Amino acid sequence: MNDCLFCKIIKGDIPSDKVYEDEEILAFKDINPAAPIHILVIPKKHISSLIDIEPEDEMLIGKIYSVINKIAEQQGVKEKGYRVIVNCGEDGGQEVMHLHFHLLAGRKLGEKII
Numbered sequence: 001m002n003d004c005l006f007c008k009i010i011k012g013d014i015p016s017d018k019v020y021e022d023e024e025i026l027a028f029k030d031i032n033p034a035a036p037i038h039i040l041v042i043p044k045k046h047i048s049s050l051i052d053i054e055p056e057d058e059m060l061i062g063k064i065y066s067v068i069n070k071i072a073e074q075q076g077v078k079e080k081g082y083r084v085i086v087n088c089g090e091d092g093g094q095e096v097m098h099l100h101f102h103l104l105a106g107r108k109l110g111e112k113i114i
């Protein structure tokens with residue numbers, strides 16, 4: 001997607017602080033961190049939102065969770081724990097319309113909604 005911010009990050013047109021990359025997935029530090037560790041994990045395939053996941057994406061989404069666990073281990077937060085958040089749509093508070101998983105860690109995350 002030409003006008004998608006995260007597609008531009010994937011292409012390297014916009015710089016990012018990368019922490020993981022393979023042929024299908026990219027992870028980079030959030031520009032406005034909400035915790036000491038705040039990493040965005042995204043599929044390289046442009047999927048706009050959680051609601052747009054197709055059956056053919058199921059393997060990819062599963063792999064994203066494995067990658068999240070790998071990154072958590074690399075970041076040294078495997079034992080202490082972490083939180084994964086996906087905002088979907090307007091009421092979900094999604095601002096960038098390219099599916100992304102927030103990995104938050106490094107402090108006690110107190111603002112529990114559920």
Ligand code: 5GP
Pocket residue numbers: 005014016017028029030031032033040086087093094095096097
């Ligand atoms: P959302 O609100 O859509 O769930 O999350 C979008 C996230 O992208 C926000 O946490 C925001 O700080 C982050 N973000 C927005 N623009 C950029 C950028 O240009 N670079 C990086 N690394 N993060 C960004």
Ligand code: ZN
Pocket residue numbers: 001004005006007008045046047097098
């Ligand atoms: Zn995109």
